[in-house]
Amino acid sequence: MPRGAGAKNCARSRERMAQVVAAAFPHGTRFTPPQGGLAFWIELPWHVASLALFDAALAEGIRIMPGTVFSNAGRFDHFIRLSCPGPQPHTAAAAVLRIGALACALALARAGQAAAPLAQPAARVS
Numbered sequence: 001m002p003r004g005a006g007a008k009n010c011a012r013s014r015e016r017m018a019q020v021v022a023a024a025f026p027h028g029t030r031f032t033p034p035q036g037g038l039a040f041w042i043e044l045p046w047h048v049a050s051l052a053l054f055d056a057a058l059a060e061g062i063r064i065m066p067g068t069v070f071s072n073a074g075r076f077d078h079f080i081r082l083s084c085p086g087p088q089p090h091t092a093a094a095a096v097l098r099i100g101a102l103a104c105a106l107a108l109a110r111a112g113q114a115a116a117p118l119a120q121p122a123a124r125v126s
Contacts, residue, residue, distance in 0.1 A: 010038060013084045020093050021082075024100025026107040038084035047110040048103055050080050056102045062095045 017040060018033040028045035044050065050066035057064050067079030082099070085092025 017084045020096045024097045026104045040082045042080050044078045045107055046078050048078055048106045050077055052106055053103055057099050
């Protein structure tokens with residue numbers, strides 16, 4: 001592998017993942033693509049519980065990390081952590097699209113109104 005090819009592949013993976021998250025997750029979702037590494041910290045709309053999304057995704061064989069596992073004080077209830085895809089980006093993109101659809105359905109159920117996916121890139125959080 002040429003020097004720097006791994007970093008370029010990681011950057012492309014992060015960029016693809018950011019595009020899929022921005023397109024598939026409900027309005028109000030916020031995230032910042034990682035500058036390095038392969039983990040996304042995603043803030044869902046306040047009424048979408050990360051544990052409910054975890055359960056729904058797990059029922060479909062998709063694993064995510066609910067934000068609550070990163071706090072011993074019950075914080076981060078509407079955050080999730082997603083890892084960027086490895087060697088199978090198309091399979092991972094399909095899974096992220098499905099997670100986004102599940103998040104939209106939860107937002108719809110909790111808010112009692114339509115939860116349209118984002119039509120533009122998500123807002124960046126510092």
